[in-house]
Amino acid sequence: MRLGIALRAFWKALFDRAAAERVAIALDAPIDARIEQPTPAAASEPTAKTAPSPKPAPAQNPAITLLATLQRDARLIDLIYEDLDQYQDAQVGAAARPCLKQCRQSLDRILKxxxxxxxxxxxxxxxxxxxxxxxxxxxxxxxxxxxxxxxxxxxxxxxxxMQLPQWSGQAADAEIIAPAQVSAS
Known part of the structure; x- marks a missing residue:
C-alpha cells in the first residue's frame, strides 16, 4: 500500500505544481503535526450523518494520458518495444525519425x-x-x-x-495506454 501511495504522490507531484507543494509541506511538517489525533471533546461528540458524497468521475493518471497521447500520435511505445536487433541501423533510423518528429509535435502541443x-x-x-x-x-x-x-x-x-487532453473513459480502462486494434477477418 505504501508503494502505491508513493508512486501516486510522485506522479501527481511531477505533473501538478499545487500537489507538489502539498507533498513538500506534508514531508517537511514535524511528525506530530502529520498525525491528527482526535481530541477528547471531539471523540465524545456524536457525529452528524452526512449525505454520501457523489462518486468522483473516473480519472486517469497524467503519466498514462501522456503515454497514450504519444502512442496515438507517434506510436512511440510500438517503437520502444519493437525488437530492433532484427533491423539494420539505417532501418531503425528511418523508423525513428518520423516517430520522434511526431513526439515533438505532440509535446509542443500539450507541454511548454x-x-x-x-x-x-x-x-x-x-x-x-x-x-x-x-x-x-x-x-x-x-x-x-x-x-x-x-x-x-x-x-x-x-x-x-501542461495541457493534457481530458480523459473521459471508464474507471476500468484508466490504465489503458492504447487499445488493441482488430479487423474483421
Missing part, C-alpha cells in the same frame, strides 16, 4: 518545455549555494561546500505549462 538554464553547453555558469538537487546535478566532484562556478554539460529541461 523550456531549457532549465538559458546558457549554452560548455559555458561557465554560477550555481547558487542553495541550489536544489532537482535543478543542478554535479558530474564528477562537486565543490567542497557552496555552489560556485561550473561548466554547463546539459542545460536541463522544465515544463512550464
Amino acid at each position: 518545455i523550456d531549457k532549465l538554464v538559458a546558457s549554452n553547453e560548455s559555458e561557465a555558469i554560477t550555481v547558487p549555494a542553495d541550489a536544489s538537487v532537482a535543478r543542478y546535478r554535479w558530474i564528477g566532484e562537486s565543490p567542497a561546500s557552496d555552489g560556485g562556478t561550473a561548466k554547463l554539460v546539459h542545460p536541463g529541461w522544465q515544463a512550464t505549462e
Whole structure:
C-alpha cells in the first residue's frame, strides 16, 4: 500500500505544481503535526450523518494520458518495444525519425518545455549555494561546500505549462495506454 501511495504522490507531484507543494509541506511538517489525533471533546461528540458524497468521475493518471497521447500520435511505445536487433541501423533510423518528429509535435502541443538554464553547453555558469538537487546535478566532484562556478554539460529541461487532453473513459480502462486494434477477418 505504501508503494502505491508513493508512486501516486510522485506522479501527481511531477505533473501538478499545487500537489507538489502539498507533498513538500506534508514531508517537511514535524511528525506530530502529520498525525491528527482526535481530541477528547471531539471523540465524545456524536457525529452528524452526512449525505454520501457523489462518486468522483473516473480519472486517469497524467503519466498514462501522456503515454497514450504519444502512442496515438507517434506510436512511440510500438517503437520502444519493437525488437530492433532484427533491423539494420539505417532501418531503425528511418523508423525513428518520423516517430520522434511526431513526439515533438505532440509535446509542443500539450507541454511548454523550456531549457532549465538559458546558457549554452560548455559555458561557465554560477550555481547558487542553495541550489536544489532537482535543478543542478554535479558530474564528477562537486565543490567542497557552496555552489560556485561550473561548466554547463546539459542545460536541463522544465515544463512550464501542461495541457493534457481530458480523459473521459471508464474507471476500468484508466490504465489503458492504447487499445488493441482488430479487423474483421
